[in-house]
Amino acid sequence: MKIYFDSDYTAGAHPQVLARLAETNLLHTVGYGCDSFTDRAKELIRQACGCPTAEVHLLVGGTQTNATVIDGLLARHQGVLAAESGHINVHEAGAIEATGHKVLTLPSHDGKVLATEVEEYIRNFYADDTYQHMVAPGMLYISQPTELGTVYTRAELEAISEVCHAAHIPLYIDGARMGYGLAATEGDLALADIARLADVFYIGGTKVGALFGEAVVVTNPALLRNFFPLIKQHGALLAKGRLLGVQFEALFADGLYFQIGCQAVRLAQRLKKAFVERGYTPFVNSPTNQQFFRLPNNVVDHLLTGASFEFWGPRGLTHSDVRFVTSWATTDSDIDQLVALLDSVPQNK
Amino acid sequence: MKIYFDSDYTAGAHPQVLARLAETNLLHTVGYGCDSFTDRAKELIRQACGCPTAEVHLLVGGTQTNATVIDGLLARHQGVLAAESGHINVHEAGAIEATGHKVLTLPSHDGKVLATEVEEYIRNFYADDTYQHMVAPGMLYISQPTELGTVYTRAELEAISEVCHAAHIPLYIDGARMGYGLAATEGDLALADIARLADVFYIGGTKVGALFGEAVVVTNPALLRNFFPLIKQHGALLAKGRLLGVQFEALFADGLYFQIGCQAVRLAQRLKKAFVERGYTPFVNSPTNQQFFRLPNNVVDHLLTGASFEFWGPRGLTHSDVRFVTSWATTDSDIDQLVALLDSVPQNK
Amino acid sequence: MKIYFDSDYTAGAHPQVLARLAETNLLHTVGYGCDSFTDRAKELIRQACGCPTAEVHLLVGGTQTNATVIDGLLARHQGVLAAESGHINVHEAGAIEATGHKVLTLPSHDGKVLATEVEEYIRNFYADDTYQHMVAPGMLYISQPTELGTVYTRAELEAISEVCHAAHIPLYIDGARMGYGLAATEGDLALADIARLADVFYIGGTKVGALFGEAVVVTNPALLRNFFPLIKQHGALLAKGRLLGVQFEALFADGLYFQIGCQAVRLAQRLKKAFVERGYTPFVNSPTNQQFFRLPNNVVDHLLTGASFEFWGPRGLTHSDVRFVTSWATTDSDIDQLVALLDSVPQNK
């Protein structure tokens, strides 16, 4: 049987999440997220963040969430700072620009931005006599973990948060894979830290056990007044909003969200260790559920006979960059099978 | 136990739809709608429409679908014609304008537009010397059934289609409640007619048995080239796209979609008959699953003791406009209970 | 020699304005409106408005000004209220919608809106349970004088201003023909009243003696912070900004702007009187420089032999609606000639 490491959204929902959807399926509730499941989910998320005053909004997908939040945070003359590798700059088909805002790029350090470079960008911007002819940096977007699986440390995030707040621009964190970041083997950032340091962030459900769904946490609600009509305007308001409430309630009622993260990261680290022990070096050192290796093409071809995973960039002449991702649906047996495949690569090719 | 007539999205999915989601939950598929469930769902929809060359796209919600399709169909200097009562003009929080396009309004005749008035609008527009300073009518949006539950007849739709095509503008049909329109007691429009007469339309899943999902059918694919990146840009691309495929496969494999429509319309007509027999006249004569009555407030208050339904407009001083909606989740027993309530209104108030 | 009543922008600039452009042509100044001519023009405008704290911005054209100001005043989820006949709703090619905002229409009473109807719109909006799904009225746009040449009285504008401020939405006045409104034979609104009652308005130059140029007066600057980059973003920033400064300085240094208005309105009223004395009734009773008559087609045809003017709507079967406009370039002799033409219409046709 084939084993899957393509992404963390190849299977459906964690069985406990699906079970709750089934249990509640016949109940009637009001629409658009005004139901009691959604209320409870929001309260559980506030508790998990240690932020009782936060506003929580449940949206359907990541690109949609980024576009809606960023549109809400920026004034018309402002753009959003982001790493050149940031999802909003690369893989959202221009959703940010479609709402009228420029993505202002910063160098990517394995997916991360440096507080010093954020500060420098803003300082240089206002030092330029012609800055009123340019797009003003109106907020900072970062991902935790990043698109390359790396994580910010608490010290790094504190420095970034300080720079943003000194410049009076909000800090927004894309947490599409937040659960895996919280479980990172090298990270030291808890959800409460993130809630303390960011103005807005989202806790990804789609990639961490839900069928779909992203929970936007607004710790500084003054920045996002009138967000409800904006959600509707962006086509991000689910009619049967309780589906989001039910899922996030299931994920946060008993810590399931965190267990999923831990399990997937543990398996990803097993996978990494196996490759490293066999002499392969990851080209990004990721402490989360994504693992990146440049492998000889004969190894890649052999692995593909029993496993599925992504080319990260086009296939090279002799080697190729590939990515392995674990999720709630990955098992120890999947890792065992992959390692067995790795150990059976024919020598002469 | 309370009975619900608030809307057709107060419960979850039809049990058969949910069952298919559960059965397929652990399978791994590629994302973004490139999976085989989605392929099969598209093929079934093409068959149901009698249009083997149509392109089908599965999106999540109605406002999102309208905004994405209309954005794709219009050139920058064009707007979309719609009835003043059209969903895009009233209840989508400006989603169409947010993508840069004006909604050009036509009179609403119980939710419908007249072919003659469409033709007149276009003729007057180009007769005006200053038309290049005005927003050109670039397409027509109608709903079938309309927001008021009424339906276009085949003759009406043929006339509208003819006017649009003579003017070289596409006809787009919002079918959020398409299933109930196809089952209308007075209508004569089959899905194949709609496919033949419209350039683009969507078959609503959210309100007709799915958890969520709308199937866009493009019978004239030349009009919507490069639609995939536009779906992504609009935040309308579901990562676990197979969820849409699985649901629409369940709805169209054995005619479930049509059965849901028939059942809900039958119950709505029972409801209407009961009110009419008791001397109440609907303020819109709807042959579908929505029923509209202006009721004395004492009747409204009594019904509210056991039933839930919507005020259609604000509560009046002596009477109020209310709406009753049936869905796949409505039963004969629900209607029985509502009728019993109606028969037990206290006489002296 | 032909006489022209087509519009108030058929000739170039008032000779005094052009003379100042010629006198200052060889001087070097900094660009983008940071020059001393612009400073002086702004100060003169502030004085004319009796509002020393107002911010003044000089833009090039009317549609551009409306789009930039409205974009600056509205939040993303808001639209702009306007009369159905308002220039932004009809003749700006969707410029407002192109920036993402809906124009919410009110009935037009000879081009004007009623304070009571503005209040009613806002009240009904928030009384609707689903208002968060609809476009919120975020400001009011009116024209003074209107597109039909009519003017608001002081009492009317006070009532409108009060309604807007009670609802916490700004009042914006399109003054493309402001000079003619100030000179209206029936009006009682001075520039200082307008500055007192509106939050933002503009004083039109293009139609009142300048080659081009509109002066935006922001009496409530907190509403339009960061307007400069927005002007640039809208392509409304003139490189040689001093051209605007020089022209508005010429118009406001010695009251030229007001003289132009008075002269053109006096001539328009002579024209109206002549038509009325000959039995023709204006279909709008305009006290400003635009005059509207429905004339028999034989009269129209005869007038066209020596004069030029606009059809206001398409030519009818027996009569046609036409418009006569005076400007700084109209003379008493032009009116004499038109009246002579009117007196020489052949009787049998």
Place this chain on the structure above:
Amino acid sequence: MKIYFDSDYTAGAHPQVLARLAETNLLHTVGYGCDSFTDRAKELIRQACGCPTAEVHLLVGGTQTNATVIDGLLARHQGVLAAESGHINVHEAGAIEATGHKVLTLPSHDGKVLATEVEEYIRNFYADDTYQHMVAPGMLYISQPTELGTVYTRAELEAISEVCHAAHIPLYIDGARMGYGLAATEGDLALADIARLADVFYIGGTKVGALFGEAVVVTNPALLRNFFPLIKQHGALLAKGRLLGVQFEALFADGLYFQIGCQAVRLAQRLKKAFVERGYTPFVNSPTNQQFFRLPNNVVDHLLTGASFEFWGPRGLTHSDVRFVTSWATTDSDIDQLVALLDSVPQNK
């Protein structure tokens, strides 16, 4: 008397241009560019370009022109390729993004892009499996001369044009300073070459002798159908459109446009030679009317006592980057004075 090298838009219009505006000031014409001056100007421009089938549109300013043209050329899912230093990417306050389109950046080689790098970008884009999630390169924007005064050679432009057309994307050239590019000491590109190789380009008037105005030349009109309403929608339609016609007629009737370019470039090269002979090296080798030097701050300070010019970037600790620009208003005497200043820098500082 101070001498000015700040920019090419510090003075008014070339006297011959202004004279024509004065001569024609009292004539009445129809508005919005439908007058005969505009017709003649367009015909003269077509002749100058050797392209009798080109469509010509006269707009007011450069940012406005770029935003309108690019908005017209791109489909909603596309972005515009440009050098990182391109005006649209840096100094237009996000005008391109405000219309919903991403600026996709290429490396800048002294302001120019390389055909090979354009080709590589496009090839890599479509080689990426996820390209449908990314912004498609829908056109190429270049400047001739560039923002750094450099020019493309005919061979370079031919290669670029070939790459664009092989990829089926239009080539658009920003010619804000076209007149100076045509007169470049090192260039070999005539207007007819540009018309032959580009799909759309504009001939800048604002910086080359006009009060304002940019002439858009569309050599491939199928790409920009319905451009008129788009001009209006962008607020770029001048009511007294003949002002643009009169100016461009004056510039192109007797070769004035080309004379202005030659004169200014000759003076700029005198300036460059003087600096080079005194041991200063330009940090960009510009053959046009902009000259860039990194000078010791004591030299800068001394020059500022009698001349005005721009800091190109912030003032450094010991040296600063400065820019000198000539225009139609620069004279040999201005250069003499600047050289005299340069020769009188005090030695000990």
